[in-house]
Amino acid sequence: MTERNDLDFHWPAIDPLEPYTTPERLARIDDVLRHRIVSIATVFEDVFDPHNIAAGLRTSEGYGLHDIHVIHNQFGMRSKSTVAKSADQWLDVHQHGSTLEGARALKEQGFSIWVSDLQATETLTSMPMDPKIAIVVGNAKTGISEEMRALADRRYILPMYGMVQSFNLSVALAISLEQLVPRRRADLHGWGDMPIARMWQLRKTWLEFGQRHAEALRHALEQEAP
Ligand SMILES: C[S@@+](CC[C@H](N)C(=O)[O-])C[C@H]1O[C@@H](n2cnc3c(N)ncnc32)[C@H](O)[C@@H]1O
Numbered sequence: 001m002t003e004r005n006d007l008d009f010h011w012p013a014i015d016p017l018e019p020y021t022t023p024e025r026l027a028r029i030d031d032v033l034r035h036r037i038v039s040i041a042t043v044f045e046d047v048f049d050p051h052n053i054a055a056g057l058r059t060s061e062g063y064g065l066h067d068i069h070v071i072h073n074q075f076g077m078r079s080k081s082t083v084a085k086s087a088d089q090w091l092d093v094h095q096h097g098s099t100l101e102g103a104r105a106l107k108e109q110g111f112s113i114w115v116s117d118l119q120a121t122e123t124l125t126s127m128p129m130d131p132k133i134a135i136v137v138g139n140a141k142t143g144i145s146e147e148m149r150a151l152a153d154r155r156y157i158l159p160m161y162g163m164v165q166s167f168n169l170s171v172a173l174a175i176s177l178e179q180l181v182p183r184r185r186a187d188l189h190g191w192g193d194m195p196i197a198r199m200w201q202l203r204k205t206w207l208e209f210g211q212r213h214a215e216a217l218r219h220a221l222e223q224e225a226p
Pocket of ligand 1: 115116117118136137138139140141142143144156157158159160165166167168169170172
């Protein structure tokens with residue numbers, strides 16, 4: 001895992017848009033990027049309710065995650081803007097047309113698939129961390145699919161002691177993240193693990209947010225550079 005601290009950390013260059021951003025905003029962008037974690041991803045399996053997805057995106061972003069996977073089975077693929085109306089400008093939202101397609105893509109990227117599941121018996125506290133973990137939550141009506149259960153590397157239950165049978169899916173996600181992200185961050189000495197090249201690309205994009213004619217401005221400044 002990448003270790004990152006203030007002493008050995010350098011951006012590869014000066015971005016021409018930096019002088020057009022306030023020092024406070026620049027510091028905030030840099031701080032957020034340095035804390036971004038890409039070794040934990042969030043997965044929504046066939047979640048239809050956009051409010052639940054929006055709550056999950058917001059929670060994931062707040063914990064410093066960056067990659068969100070949205071799997072569509074019976075509810076069908078939707079436009080990116082419909083899926084991710086709120087926090088998406090700060091996140092990468094990846095859409096998949098089926099559980100199999102989503103699980104394959106995650107496994108190809110080296111993720112272990114950890115499924116939150118009311119039928120599971122293990123709890124998160126008893127699980128050793130894997131290098132890359134994709135946390136899956138299911139939809140409010142039918143929960144996790146049998147296919148996802150079969151593809152899972154681990155399944156876990158969040159213990160409950162009340163009369164209700166399940167947590168809201170975005171709450172289940174938040175409880176899961178609270179149990180996993182601080183453990184990962186502690187291993188990273190408090191920092192994130194996004195590769196610097198990806199942070200740099202993202203920084204470029206974020207510096208363009210709110211800049212009028214950002215692309216034209218960047219182009220003109222790059223032409224001017226010696
Ligand atoms: C409202 S629950 C789904 C309830 C559904 N009727 C079922 O039987 O699974 C939505 C999702 O949140 C997650 N979840 C909610 N409560 C959970 C718990 N106590 N343990 C593990 N996952 C939970 C699961 O991913 C679940 O699929």
